[in-house]
Amino acid sequence: MIPFVDLKTQFQQHRDEFMQAIEQVLQSASFILGPDVSRFEKEFAAFVGSRFAVGLASGTDAVHLALRAAGVAPGDEVITATNTFYATTAAIELAGARPVLVDCAPDTYLIDVAALERAVTPRTRAIIPVHLYGQVAPMDSIIEIARRHNVTIVEDACQAHGARYKGHGAGTFGAAAAFSFYPGKNLGAFGDGGAVTTDDEGVYNRLLALRNYGSPQKYQHPTFGTNSRLDGVQAAVLLVKLRYIQKWNNARAQAAERYRKNLSGVADIKLPALAADSTHIYHLFVIQVPDRRDEILQELAAREIYCGIHYPIPLHLQQAYAYLGYRNGDFPVAESAAQRILSLPMFPEITDQQIDQVSETLITVMHA
Numbered sequence: 001m002i003p004f005v006d007l008k009t010q011f012q013q014h015r016d017e018f019m020q021a022i023e024q025v026l027q028s029a030s031f032i033l034g035p036d037v038s039r040f041e042k043e044f045a046a047f048v049g050s051r052f053a054v055g056l057a058s059g060t061d062a063v064h065l066a067l068r069a070a071g072v073a074p075g076d077e078v079i080t081a082t083n084t085f086y087a088t089t090a091a092i093e094l095a096g097a098r099p100v101l102v103d104c105a106p107d108t109y110l111i112d113v114a115a116l117e118r119a120v121t122p123r124t125r126a127i128i129p130v131h132l133y134g135q136v137a138p139m140d141s142i143i144e145i146a147r148r149h150n151v152t153i154v155e156d157a158c159q160a161h162g163a164r165y166k167g168h169g170a171g172t173f174g175a176a177a178a179f180s181f182y183p184g185k186n187l188g189a190f191g192d193g194g195a196v197t198t199d200d201e202g203v204y205n206r207l208l209a210l211r212n213y214g215s216p217q218k219y220q221h222p223t224f225g226t227n228s229r230l231d232g233v234q235a236a237v238l239l240v241k242l243r244y245i246q247k248w249n250n251a252r253a254q255a256a257e258r259y260r261k262n263l264s265g266v267a268d269i270k271l272p273a274l275a276a277d278s279t280h281i282y283h284l285f286v287i288q289v290p291d292r293r294d295e296i297l298q299e300l301a302a303r304e305i306y307c308g309i310h311y312p313i314p315l316h317l318q319q320a321y322a323y324l325g326y327r328n329g330d331f332p333v334a335e336s337a338a339q340r341i342l343s344l345p346m347f348p349e350i351t352d353q354q355i356d357q358v359s360e361t362l363i364t365v366m367h368a
């Protein structure tokens, strides 16, 4: 059996470190906003290359609260790509704003910058470039568009821990950037978690209030806030994992190279294209097959090889977004990709033998 991600092996490999870190939180009973959360925030900010990081309860909260802290308010429009995960647009709605969707580039699946600029209106307040699958969106063009139209950038870096663009970390380009520590992410907690990074002290201070009842001092609430804090236990786990993230990202890149070697030149398989100026941390290894994708997925599962689809329905065609008024055919690139994309098993501990087995089985199933 080859799982899509294998969280059990990673736990076993570092079991003692995790158990020690967790036990120390339990012994000290620092469950909420304790020393591990502060230490993790400092170390994560340093890892990303930003001045500040604020630990939050999830990536969804990270996008939502980053938007609010960056000034997005009810009635505003926020532009993002239709082929992102639902949480990106849910976060826009949580901030009271209206999602405006655009198509993606056919090779990298990152936001189509020409379409992005066409979607700007006088109501546009922010743009969310999503660093999808582990590559950084074309930030030079996006920053230029944002400057020209005086709109804010909030990065969705939930799939891009440690990715770099022209040498700068994902999470350092916008007014704020959101990360998820969902267990399957490149840097994943043992439950839900998230963070926002920023260089802006004002955004940082607003986030501290937003995550903690708007309360700089107990029982004083000068501004609105909710409850969205990273748990001490999760921070302790993430501190252990931060020691290894670079090594794990490198292992993913090596696995990707082996997939490329095995699958290059195979008829009807389109390998992931590398985005200009970005590294790829291979949160996902997404290929395209021209037809029979769902059958191929099922036939692989029947042989106990588990793949994924990220994502099968573009957001403009989701029922939850019927109110936005988009139609089938509005975003042909994303619609076509959604029919053809297939995410192969990818995790740092995947062995050469497993990669070879996935590759051989895929070729057999495709050409059967």
Ligand SMILES: Cc1ncc(COP(=O)(O)O)c(C=O)c1O
Residues within 6 Å of the ligand: 058, 059, 060, 061, 063, 084, 085, 087, 088, 130, 156, 158, 159, 180, 181, 182, 192, 193, 194
């Ligand atoms: C692109 C993107 N945005 C937002 C999220 C939301 O993160 P979470 O699941 O931690 O709420 C995720 C991950 O699930 C994601 O992949």
